[in-house]
Amino acid sequence: MPLLELSGVEARYGPIKALHDVTLTLDDGEVVALLGANGAGKTTTLRAISGTVRRSGNVSFGGRSLGRRSPESIAKLGIAHVPEGRGLFPELTVWENLRMGAYVRGERKTIRAEAPRVLGYFPWLEERKTQQAGTLSGGEQQMLALARALVSRPRLLMLDEPSLGLAPTIVAEIFRIVRELNTEDGLSVLVVEQNAKIALESSARAYVLEVGRVAVEGASAELERHEGVRKSYLGY
Secondary structure, eight states: OOSEEEEEEEEEETTEEEEEEEEEEEOTTOEEEEEOOTTSSHHHHHHHHHTOSEEEEEEEETTEEOTTOOHHHHHHTTEEEEOTTOOOOTTSBHHHHHHHHHGGGOHHHHHHHHHHHHHHHOTHHHHTTTSBGGGSOHHHHHHHHHHHHHTTOOSEEEEEOTTTTOOHHHHHHHHHHHHHHHHHHOOEEEEEOSOHHHHHHHOSEEEEEETTEEEEEEEHHHHHHOHHHIIIIIOO
16 A cells, blocks of 8 residues: 555636646655646645645555545644745744644654754754754755654655755755655655756655646656656756
8 A cells, every 4th residue: 555645636716717637646765756847736746735725536655545634634644734935933943843844743742852863964054953944945945854854753754846046066955854754764755846957866756747737757767867857957
């Protein structure tokens, strides 16, 4: 049984249908990439999973239907969503933002248990605990957003455009950490990314969305050789 399964999922923003019969799976311990142009439905797919957009069809996680569950209930099941734009609280300190990530599992106990593990991946956060999150660089903010998600010890991490607006060296470091989390902790990852090259290099399988539909799917290595994917997303 897949860890995550979407079957016939449709989603709307008012009268506008953003997803059309989307079906995909993700196994426990797997990294899967969602590729596609702007407006293809990638972000909406993540929102359909986390319960933050009106949807129909079936979404199940760990064998449980997410049905009418609230976003908070879905987060408590072990799904952490790092949205595009990071979703930090800029006026709060680094440490206060990390504590917000622990909220879904009981803040005090969770932050004590998980902070040392998370800070091991992002050691610079220790010395920046009292700094306002809004004064961090873009790359540092993205890493803080990732650290905040990890504090809840999720089974599935969903990343929406983690490379957006960042220098290539920072992007490479973020994906290195994600691969390490997958390899060492067995963390399952669903990543939306316009940088198709690094997304395919970092994932086992990928889906390409076009106007709200799954157009292509398969092993990432195969999609790197797929003529349409190469021309549209890899630039050769």
